[in-house]
C-alpha cells in the first residue's frame with residue numbers, strides 16, 4: 001500500500017545526553033504511514049547537546065524536524081527558533097519544556113514552533129506529537145509543490161497561448177503595413193488575395209478564442225455536467241449532417257458502420273465535442289474525393305468508436321505531439337487548413353473524464369484512424385447477443 | 386544576376402509579405418517552411434542572404450538551422466537575418482549584444498517586422514564582406 005518512504009531528518013537538541021539518546025532510540029524505531037500522501041515515514045536522528053553545536057550543525061544540513069529542549073545552558077529555545085526562521089528553513093520544531101509559561105508558548109508558536117511537550121513525557125506522547133508535526137509539515141510541503149506545479153502549467157499555457165495569438169497579429173500587421181506602403185505597386189487581384197488571407201487569419205483567430213473558451217470551460221469544471229441517455233448512432237449522424245456541405249464539396253464518401261443501436265449514458269455536450277472534432281478532422285485533413293469511415297463497437301460495456309480517413313496522415317514523429325494544447329502539424333498539406341490545435345487536446349481531456357482513452361494510428365500520405373474508448377457507458381444493446 | 390534571398394518561416398503569411406516586399410525591392414526571392422527544407426533549398430540556390438524564423442515547428446528549430454548553415458562550407462559565409470517573436474514564450478528577451486556571442490547570426494528583427502527596417506537591414510547584411518559575417522557567434 002505504501003509506495004514511498006520518506007526519511008525525516010531529525011535533530012535533537014538537549015543538554016542531557018541521556019535524553020538525547022533516549023529520544024534518538026524512540027524516533028529511530030518509529031515509523032508510521034501518511035495515507036493522504038501514500039507514503040510512510042521513518043527517521044534519521046542526530047543530536048547535539050548545546051546551542052553552540054546546534055548553530056554548527058544547521059550550517060551544513062537541513063533538518064525536517066528539530067526536537068529541542070527549551071532551556072539549554074548556553075541558549076534558550078526561542079533564540080534557536082528565531083535563528084532557524086531567519087535561515088528560512090522548512091523545519092518543524094517540537095519544543096520540550098519543563099515549565100512552559102503561557103507567554104513563552106505564545107512567543108514560540110509565533111516563531112513557528114508547532115508543538116510543545118512537557119517534561120517528563122512518555123515515549124507514546126513523544127511519538128504522538130512528532131507524528132502530528134511531521135504530518136503537517138509533509139502535507140503543507142505537498143500542497144506547495146502542487147501549487148507550484150499548477151503555476152508552472154498555467155505559465156506554460158499562457159506562454160503558448162500568447163504565441164498563438166501573436167502569430168495571426170503579426171501576419172495581419174505585415175499585410176496592413178505592406179499594403180499601406182506598397183499598394184501603388186500592386187494590382188487589384190493581388191490586393192484582393194492579400195486581403196482575403198488577412199481575413200482568413202482574423203477568422204481563425206476568432207475560432208481560437210472560441211475554442212479556448214470551450215476548453216477552459218471543461219477544465220475549470222464551470223460547466224454543469226449532466227449525464228443523460230444518448231442515442232449514439234443518431235448523434236454521429238447529426239454530426240455528419242452538420243458538415244454535410246464540406247463533405248460534399250470535397251467529394252468525400254462517408255460510411256458509418258454500427259453493428260447495433262448504441263444507447264449510452266453520458267454528458268451530451270462532451271460526447272458531441274468528441275465526435276464533432278474527430279469527424280471534422282477526418283474531413284479537414286482528407287484528400288479531395290477521399291473516404292471517411294466511422295465504426296462503433298461494444299467492447300464489454302465500453303464504447304469503442306473509430307474514425308478512419310484516407311487523408312494526408314502523419315509521420316510517427318508528428319503523432320507524438322498531437323494531443324498537446326495548440327499543437328498543429330505544419331506542412332504543405334496543412335498550410336491552408338484552419339484550426340486552433342485544440343480539438344484533440346480537448347477530446348483527450350474529455351475522454352479522461354470517462355476513464356477512457358484515445359489512440360491514433362496513422363501513416364503519412366495514406367490516412368489515419370483515431371479510436372476513442374469510453375469506459376462502461378453503454379446502457380443497453382437491444383437484441384445484442 | 387539578381388541578388389537571391391531565401392526566407393525560412395513556417396507562417397505562410399509572413400512569407401507572402403516578405404516575398405512581395407523583397408521582390409518589389411528587386412531581389413530574387415525563394416522560401417521554405419521548415420529548417421530541413423530550408424537547408425536543402427539553400428544548398429540548391431546558394432542564396433546571398435538567409436532570413437530565418439527563430440521558432441518554427443519546435444522551439445529551437447531556427448537555432449539548429451543557423452548552426453547547420455555555419456557548418457556547411459558552401460553556406461558558411463551567407464549572412465543570416467533572424468526573425469524572433471519569442472521574448473514571451475521563452476521567458477527571455479533577445480539581446481543582440483549578448484546573443485550574438487553564442488548565436489552565429491548577423492542581425493535580429495523582432496516580429497512584427499517593420500518593413501522599412503526589413504529593407505534597410507537586408508541591404509546592410511548584403512553589404513557585409515565575407516570576413517564580417519558572424520560565422521561562429523563571435524562578432
Ligand SMILES: Nc1ncnc2c1ncn2[C@@H]1O[C@H](COP(=O)(O)OP(=O)(O)OP(=O)(O)O)[C@@H](O)[C@H]1O
Pocket residue numbers: 211277281282285286309311312313314322327328329330334338339340341342343344345367368
Ligand atoms: N485525421 C487527421 N489526419 C491528419 N492529420 C490530423 C488528423 N487529425 C488531426 N490531425 C493533425 O493534428 C493536429 C491537431 O488536431 P486538432 O484537432 O487538435 O487541431 P486542429 O484540427 O488543427 O484545430 P481545431 O480542431 O482546434 O480546430 C492538426 O492540426 C493536424 O495536423
Ligand SMILES: [Mg+2]
Pocket residue numbers: 277280281339343344
Ligand atoms: Mg480539429
